[in-house]
Amino acid sequence: MAVTSNIVILTGAGISAESGVNTFRDRNGIWSRVRLEDVATPEAFAAHPGRVQKFYNQRRAQLPSVKPNPAHHALVRLEQSHAGSVTIVTQNVDDLHERAGSQNIIHMHGELNRSLCAACGASAPHRGDLSIDSECASCGAIGRLRPDIVWFGEMPYQMDRIYDLLRDCDLFLSVGTSGNVYPAAQFVQEADRHGAHTVEINLEPSLGVSDFAEARHGKAGTLLPTFVDEVLSGQYRF
Ligand SMILES: [Zn+2]
Structure with missing residues (x-):
């Protein structure tokens, strides 16, 4: 060596x-209970932002309980x-x-503990829940912050x-x-x-x-x- x-x-x-x-793809993983098309695509976020935020808020909230x-x-x-x-x-x-x-x-x-602004593209550390009212610290846009997660169909x-x-x-x-x-x-x-x-x-x-x-x-x-x-x-x- x-x-x-x-x-x-x-x-x-x-x-x-x-x-x-909780893993996503295992036999009893998250994708066996939740349709990924409903929560893990840009289209899902555009159509139902609150539902998508809730899904990732639950994943983020789980982090402190695991080591x-x-x-x-x-x-x-x-x-x-x-x-x-x-x-x-x-x-x-x-x-x-x-x-x-x-x-x-x-x-x-991507990371559960980061947000991504769909308006200006800024990625920033984020703790706690994201909501459809969350404000971007970079550009001030309201309701455009999403979890900084690479969704299906994204690079x-x-x-x-x-x-x-x-x-x-x-x-x-x-x-x-x-x-x-x-x-x-x-x-x-x-x-x-x-x-x-x-x-x-x-x-x-x-x-x-x-x-x-x-x-x-x-x-x-x-x-x-x-x-x-x-x-x-x-x-x-x-
Ligand atoms: Zn922004």
């Missing part, structure tokens, strides 16, 4: 689920102790990586930067992702094509497991601390 090797970690719903966050788990903490340790760069690219909209202490995080699907954030990181990384680690959400499902191929070692850590084999050089299956909270120990001790070669 080169001392200055770069590591990119893609995280998905599985890592949050182990903290008790980072050993998998989140292991990634903090990796970032603090690894000599090269460590970047988390997360599909999750919760704040568990931040609360664990990770610094270098890209929220490709995930920072894709250029993410692809630069994938091309430049030595180790690509995917944790708790099902492999059925694009474009994230293609990241492993991009990293592999540019010479990275690729590892999947997931509860069960993902749809894309055959794209990875190595896979470990079980709870991220158990497997990831061990994996990080191996990397930091130099015992794990990639």
